[in-house]
Amino acid sequence: MKFAETTIPPQAGTARPPKSIAASQLAKLVDLGIALSAEHDRSALHQRILKAAREFTNADGGSLYLLNGDESELHFRIMENDTLQRYVVDGNQQEYPFPPVPLYLADGSPNHENIASHVALTGETINIVDAYAADGFDFSGTRRFDAATGYRSQSFLTVPLKSARGRVLGVLQLINARREDGTVIPFDPMIEPLITALTSQSAVALENRRLLQSQRDLIDSFVRILAQGIDAKSPHTGAHCERVPVLAKMLAQAAVDQKNGPFADFSLSEQEWYELDLAAWLHDIGKIVTPEHVVEKATKLETIHNRIHEVRTRFEVLLRDAEIDMLRRQLAGEDQAICEADFAARRDELRAQFELVAQSNIGSENLDLSTIVAIRDIATQTWQRNFDRTAGLSWAESSRMTSEEAAILSQPGAEPLLSDRQDQVYNHVNNGEIYNLSIPRGTLTPEERTIINDHVVLTQDMLEQLPFPPGLRNVPGIAGNHHEKMDGSGYPRGLRGEDMGALEKIMVIADIFEALTAVDRPYKKPKMLSECIDILGRMRDDNKIDSDLFELFLTSGAYREYGDTYLRPDQRDDVDIRHYLRNA
Template identity: 80%
Template sequence: MKLAEHTLRDQDSTVRSAQSIEAGHLAKLVDLGIALSAEQDANALNQRILQAARDLTNADGGTLYLLDEEERELQFRIMANDTLGRYVDAGDPQQYPLPPVPLYLADGSPNHQNVASYVALTGETINIIDAYAADGFDFSGTRRFDAATGYRSQSFLAVPLKSARGRVLGVLQLINARQIDGGVIPFDPQIEPLITALTSQSAVALENRRLMQSQRDLIDSFVRILAQGIDAKSPHTGAHCERVPVLAKMLAQAAVDQQNGPFATFSLSDQEWYELELAAWLHDIGKIVTPEHVVEKATKLETIHNRIHEIRTRFEVLLRDAEIDMLRRQLAGEDEAICKADFEARRNELREQFDLVAQSNIGSENQDLATIARIHDIAGQIWQRNFDRTIGLSWAESNRIDDDEAAILSQPGPETLLSDRQDHVYDQLNNGEVYNLSVPRGTLTPEERTIINDHVVLTQNMLEQLPFPSGLRNVPAIAGNHHEKLDGSGYPRGLLGTAMGTLEKIMVIADIFEALTAIDRPYKKPKKLSECIAILGKMRDEGKIDSDLFDLFLNSGAYRQYGETYLRPDLCDVVDLGRYVGRG
């Protein structure tokens, strides 16, 4: 009776111990599942999977392979071995990763010789007591490894990583299960369901990670296509949308790397880096709807084409009228010399007037009030139109002429040399010839400049409509505030520096410096590096850009690194940093 009771107590103790071990494993498995689902970093996820499996089985080593996208081979990801003190990560370029394992032989037949490839192809778990005594698999590579390292590979457990849909995503290969004293033993078959549960959770985590990465890759590609489309739309922007992200990340990295100074505590998480990159690529997205003829306006009279050619023709008409008048006067008996002198004077006058109009059209120099008044005087000259001006027009052009005006314009009549007509005003633009030629500086009218500037408003409006996740909520602000200035003189919101974050201030400098250094803008000559820094330095002195970031931009050498990559060698001259650093 006592022996029976003792036996029952022993059995009960064994059951409770087994239940305790199982409960401990299950609790650990639940914790691992939560951790795996929360892990965003791919390398860290691979490490967790391998380490968790080794912990559960007390394996001396292990290797993780993942299937490639074409599902033709297993690609090495990570390996660890305690006895050899070896850790190899495929993501580390300093280490030599293991070669991929092909799933198919040269003749196209399945590769069942290798344990890992067999498991990937069949989805079965393989538990080998001793690799040297195993039949059916080629362990010659394992033997060579052992011979080179003095290691003894013995027990193997190869488990497929299956998704919820049964798709094999990779293979987890464990080696040499150990007793508490370190002796090598076979892998316990009772632990296989637990490892299978772990690999299933791992496969789900990997598949989710792949889906998230695929979505991110799609978003990134879409963003870059939009940016490249904006750059291709106008030679005035060149590769601006591609270069600003480069500059922004250079300056942000310099801030992260600073050990002492105003950015000593500045850091960016992976999500914040991604936020900056997206914002930099999208900062000019509003230009996608900016009228091309406004963005491309290289002369004051340009709309879809440069209207200076029409005006030149009118001058030609006036010159021919003068010549005809001279000939008529001669036929009427007037003195030929006087008639020719009058004609020459008129020809010289018209040439001088057209030269003034043509020079004004370029807009390369500031125009004073006297020149503008002269243009208005020139505009009032009359020439005779003989053809109907209401025919051959598009519906939109005809719609801009009312019936009373159409009745007049359909008959021959006098017209001024330059005019600001009613039909010149449409779509928030005033294309009047006198109005455009009177622009005192540059080529853009106030309305056109507003349209150009509104690309920032459009950028903000477009981005604010996108459902950015919580980690990317600052993208609209970072992208949309790149034309703000710290003194409140920027647009569209007139923000002060106190209302802007560091990444927004970085974007301001990146946008300005790219525009200054661009060598492919058709409206300006390329500037030397020193000239660009001088302009930035003046903006710093005026309180328009962040002084600390400007100093960092210079001290870190980011300005020169960028210049040597994107500027011609003859433009990368020496910059006297002493003129600028620490003088804000």
């Protein structure tokens, strides 16, 4: 594209007065607009804006201010000055030069005393030849700055950054235009249209970035609300979705920081970091539809509540029956000592039986076949029910009985001490008492474990329906593969190590370690840090988790850093990591 030259008559004493706005300047402005639109880094964008404005005007220095969220103040973002050899950005507390500029005074009136706030309020460009001789604006702050630095602020060009809709987003202030020999001169008014065009492009770029950032903030907030909602479903797994991202990023950072070893060439772009963060927060999103009583199942008989209390009541009934039988026999004339001995034997038997049932209900130990047989023998005992068992039921519970069953259950009758009734099987789960008490290990039946495992499938299905942009296409895989294993024994896809990327393997370790170290699980006691590392070590030896990442987790100290922050003091014991390093 060829740009026509626009002739501008020179003005005496102005900064490099252009004989014309050359096609090269216009081309540079166009190129700059493209570059500004493509820049996603906030600090780099601010730097580009200020640098371009200074180059166009040959300004010695300049500052960029942007309006805060409620548009009540101008906040400093960046300052450059060649003479003072200073380059300062916001966030550098040691060199932070300027406080926010209020747009309104204490009485609520507009602040037209400060030149920057005036420009922000009016949207007008202000060109000051000499700040020390200017009327109408308060330059006392400038004078104090000059006195402290030995600088001499003279010419000022203060320009609003207006969006395409005319909204002022900030203010660009240039200081001390210069000739080629460095002499300070006023800013040429004829350069103002070029700077206005530049600030307009800058405002568009800033507004686009703000819109993108606001969309990202909305996504992040939505993701965190979902994760918090999942954690809030169960007080026993609370904060899991918050802590897994912490662990995942710790381990990923350790891989990025490694200079020698298997991760010496490993790096993550800003977009890949964001992918990992989103995936870690969303890795259990499928649990949003997992029943709470399955997630929280602390004992084998637990559904909405622990049914061991109902079972204990039946044992109490049998004990009362035994006592009544003893008293009746005595009233009938039988020998008192024999009656009491029989009652004592029955009482001891019931107590032993209930103790076995109660201990089996906890699920902390492997259940052997003899115990399962004993539970089934105990279940055959009967107790007398005298009330209608169909009374007070919900429509759904009543519908699980046939009319014949309901007719029988409405009358008094004998019932087994423990049972597996047909009406206890619903929603693909068998809640039968004998069936659940016979679980060999843990508290979950095979059906319930499938429901728990299915949260990963649901996570993948839900995330794959979301229109992730190209830079985030890996989120469903990173989030949904956190139960896969290196040897292919994981679920739901049975992936092997070679099928997974580094971030997926990081998620596997982060999810396992958080679950091992958690103190809020109802089905297990809190483990010591050394126990958790030992379990991970055995999983490494069994080719369940990545060996290089496990050793990096230890040698980087990430396990200790996490433990010191999130584990209870009584969990933080010493760990001899040399025991787990293969080349130690």
